[in-house]
Amino acid sequence: MSPQPVTFLGRAEALLGTRAAESVNQGMLHLTAMRDNAVSGFPLMDAMRDRARVIRLHALANLDRLLSHFADQVVAQGGAVHFAADAVEANQIVARILKETGSHLVVKSKSMVSEEIDLNRYLEDRGFEVVETDLGEFIVQLAGDTPSHIVAPIIHLDRHDVGTLFAQKLGVEETFDPTRLNQIARDHLRETFLKADAGISGVNIAVAESGSVITVTNEGNGRLCTTAPRVHIALLGMERVVSRWEDASVILEVLARSATGQRLTSYTNVVTGPRRESDEDGPEQLHVVIIDNGRSEILGSDTAEILACIRCGACLNVCPVFRTVGGHAYGSVYSGPVGSIVTPGLLGMEPWWELPYASTLCGACEEVCPIRIQIPSMLLKLRARAAEEGRLPGWLERGMRRYTNIADSSSKWERAKRLVHTLTWPVSRGGWIRRLPGRGRGWTAYRDFPRPARESFSAWWRSNRGA
């Protein structure tokens, strides 16, 4: 395999026009239509979004208090809480729990934070057997691929890709029938659930008042992961806590509608403490790992609001750039508009400063965001940070300086218009230029560029209307 291109543009260009990109586009149009349909059938949506925004911003403003209350409640319910400052610590904590509980086989339900800390690889390197049980993540794991969308991890694949993969890796007869494919995965995973020692899940919402963790899924695998094995480890990105059940219910109202156009996902799984004596099943131990891994850094910056995100993926679905190239172009676990803000925040500006530029600033993201997060405004803040830190490519910085030196002076502007009009005479035809030099080549590779007018508007005004 050829090495991954190192820039967004390099990865994007490699993806443009591929079958994967076409799958993403179709998937995004479908999810957006589902979302629009769900929202138009729910008159309270706008009010719920306002409410959800207040709830999430309130939670961020009181994060330390909420987290400590949440942790106390988890312990009061018989669970254990661990704080991880970064990915390394988080991975170490999980491995230690697995070791101490004599666990070897681990089933996982979908968790983006586990992708963020690269947990699977860490555990596999240490001899643990880790099996993804969300259908999409199971396929990603089988293919040795990475998720291309935070909600729909295999949106870049189609049933033919999956059929071929299953035949190769699971030794089953090749089929492209989605129902059959589902059944194959189900049969394969059912065995694993029953044998597993531990289950690892993510957390969509943590409720401080009761120490509960909520996960939403459509496949029921999350419920099996958190009840069948002896040990349940819940990975919580530290920003995902809310104060009360009432708050959680508002988030649930907007989350599924925005993500998949459902009123609620098929399963809303709530775990409050490990198995009690009166319970028929459930894990003997519950461990909640609260993960910072750069979130405190974001919280103290001018992009703190992005931590209010509930990971519905709606901003990815409507983003013209994401739809065209897919999540793998972003080179990071979190892609699309939200990823372009989260990634430089979590991992640093180098090399991620370029992600905020992978946007037309069209604002479709903010328009659908259930928390009304001001995404374009934060992309601009990160761009300003990148520029201030001197990270812009030289041609762009020099070009913009040169343009500014002309455009902050009326007389230079007048001269420049005339000069460019004259200079473009040899390359123009019928008022349009077919090939520009330098960076302008990027423009004219795909479109003509208009030749500056012989008589600019201000020249016309002077001769026709001027005093």
Next chain:
Amino acid sequence: MEGRTVQLVVTCLVDALAPQVGRATVTVLERAGCQVDFVEGQTCCGQPAFNVGMVTEARRMAGHTLDLLDVTKGPIVVPSGSCADMMTRHYEELFAGTDREQQAERISSRVRELSQFLVDDLATDLKASCEGCLIAYHHSCHGLRGLGLGHQAANLLSEVEMAELEGATDCCGFGGAFAIEMPAVSAAIMNEKLDRIEASGADTLVGGEVSCLIHLEGGLRRRDSKIVVKHLAEILAGDDS
């Protein structure tokens, strides 16, 4: 509203690349009963620098624009949603905490995008006419989502035949410097838009934003398309521009 004096800001792109749009804007404003004033020496509102994060440069260009306009009075009318958006929503943010803060607020509060001014402020009864045309309208993003535009153009175009355009409010992929920084991605988004415009059966593409229109027309030319591209002001001005 008869005899109301308005200040025209034509934007850098209209001034240098599409002066016909500026002339049409003058025609339309006069037909709507306004007296049009134009302060000479206008250049650029600073949006290109602001959008790539070059705040100092954006302030220099915006400062130049503020100084020119500060000696004038009355509504400032701009035939561009994104420049109007820059001058209303972003100037205050750009100059917050600087000694131009109040000046920026003063100017910002006077700025109106053309269709917004005609329909919301003047309640004009001007309607575009275009005999035998089938028009597809491109809602440019900054006007649409920044300023909440859309119904004004629909009002002005209510007497012409409109094509049904799939994904009418989707971005065209221009994105300012994005079109040059990431040209292949920009063009892929553009081509989806152009496919949809062609599929709509429209023979005329109309919009309120010269930047998107240049990008789209430049792309249509590569397809040898017969679709004519016009700014809303040109359609409104008809043959008089």
